[in-house]
Amino acid sequence: MTSARPVPFLKGHGTENDFVILPDPDGRLELSPEAVARLCDRRAGIGGDGLLRVVRSAAHPEARAMAGDAEWFMDYRNGDGSVAEMCGNGVRVFVRYLERAGLAEPGDVAVATRAGVRRTHLDKDSGEITVGMGPAALPGGAVSVRVGERAWSALHVGMGNPHAVAFVDDLAHAGRLLDAPEVEPAAAYPNGTNVEFVVACGPRHVAMRVHERGSGETRSCGTGACAVMVAAARRDGVDPAAGGAPVTYTVDLPGGQLVITERADGEIEMTGPAVIVAEGVVDLDGLRPAG
Numbered sequence: 001m002t003s004a005r006p007v008p009f010l011k012g013h014g015t016e017n018d019f020v021i022l023p024d025p026d027g028r029l030e031l032s033p034e035a036v037a038r039l040c041d042r043r044a045g046i047g048g049d050g051l052l053r054v055v056r057s058a059a060h061p062e063a064r065a066m067a068g069d070a071e072w073f074m075d076y077r078n079g080d081g082s083v084a085e086m087c088g089n090g091v092r093v094f095v096r097y098l099e100r101a102g103l104a105e106p107g108d109v110a111v112a113t114r115a116g117v118r119r120t121h122l123d124k125d126s127g128e129i130t131v132g133m134g135p136a137a138l139p140g141g142a143v144s145v146r147v148g149e150r151a152w153s154a155l156h157v158g159m160g161n162p163h164a165v166a167f168v169d170d171l172a173h174a175g176r177l178l179d180a181p182e183v184e185p186a187a188a189y190p191n192g193t194n195v196e197f198v199v200a201c202g203p204r205h206v207a208m209r210v211h212e213r214g215s216g217e218t219r220s221c222g223t224g225a226c227a228v229m230v231a232a233a234r235r236d237g238v239d240p241a242a243g244g245a246p247v248t249y250t251v252d253l254p255g256g257q258l259v260i261t262e263r264a265d266g267e268i269e270m271t272g273p274a275v276i277v278a279e280g281v282v283d284l285d286g287l288r289p290a291g
Contacts, residue, residue, distance in 0.1 A: 005285050009039075010097060011046060011278040014089030016219035016255025020048040021097050021276075024075075027059035033081025038287040040079040045287055049218045050087060051077040052094050063112045070110035070117045072098060078214030086115035086160035088222020092129040092274035095120050100276055115160025129274050133159060133223065135266035136230040139188075145195055146182040147175045154183070154195075155231040159268070161213075162193040163227035167235065171199055171209050177217035196224045198232065206232050207252040219255030226268045229260035240264045 007029065010021040020039050022029060031053065039045045053075035057063035063073035074094045076087045091111055098104035099122060106124035110117055119132040137158030145154045145166045150173055152166040164183050168174065174181070174197040181195045192213045201207050208228050210221040229249040233239065240247045240262045248261040258272040 006281045006283045009046060009280060009282050010100075010276055011048065012093040012096060012274065012276040013255070014092045014220065014222065014274045015253055015258060015272055017050075017087075017089035017221060018048045018219075019090055019093050020046050020051045021054065021093070022051065023054045023097075023101070025054065025056050025059070027055045029053065031077070033077075035284060035287060036077045036081040037079065039282070040081075046282060049079050049212065049215045050084070050090060051079075052087075052090050052097070053077070054094065054097060057112045062114060066112040066117050070112035072103065073112040076113070078212070079216070080214045082214045084114070084161060084214065086113050086118075086223055088131060088133060088159075088224075088226060088270050089220055089272070089274075091118050091120060091131050091222070092270075092272060093276075095122055095129050095131075096274040096276055113160070127273070128271055130269055130271040131222070133226050133268040133270055136227065136262070136268055138230075138234075141188060143188055144184050145197075146184070147173065155234070156188055157227035157230055159223040159226050161223055162189050162191070163196060163224055164189070164193050165196045165198060165227050165231035167231075168197050168199060171197055171207065173197070174209050174211075177209060177211045179216075180211055180213070194221060194224050194227075196221070196228050196231075198228050200232075201252065204232075204236075204247070204249045205252075206249060209254065220253040220258070222258065222270055222272070225251040225253065225258045226260055226270055230262060230268070233262060241266060 040048045057067035057073040121130045143154045154164040154166040157163045210224045261269045
């Protein structure tokens, strides 16, 4: 592999969860965690909550087995450079990039991720993108979240990545969320977790804030919104698998609104916008710290 410098990039966001996009179809870029963190730095780099590297599935060792189902692999990295399994807002932005680059057309688009193949649909009229997020996992076991002197019980929800969902009286109680809230027991989340704080807004309507593992507080989190929808439904005594009918919740985030549906077969579907706002060229050598 080689690290071509300078390299093209784009910048996009989904409900203000923003990403640096690096097209690398043949998988030639070498991206260390440090390089990713610098790219995502809002002062020393381009700035973003995370990075989406666009690679052909056949060209990436983690995605070759999925190449028959999805041509493109979303190599997602958190803002601190760490590797992540999945990012719901990122998938929508990824699909928007594929459309912009002429690599996909409105309709059904499959995307390979570390959490498996995600099926998406790009609506040619509204422009919104629906992502099949897979079923939620509910491992069970008591989990608690603490911020300062306040503590809440939480629901452990898996959406291809881990979440701890806590219902609170006021979203301000989550504090600044720059640092990860304390989650216990630590053994429930050996690789860390995303933490969501949720308030009810009305029937099947909630609002949330989130600390994303490896990124801090973000304006939106797609997998987090899905985890919140499932937690809210169970809190409301609703289980589509038992009721035999889909259930839809609206989830408000600081950066916008997502619509989340849980089907009777367990599949979670997320619908929302995705926008490409800029493109250019970045000198990776210029991102190295001085000295």
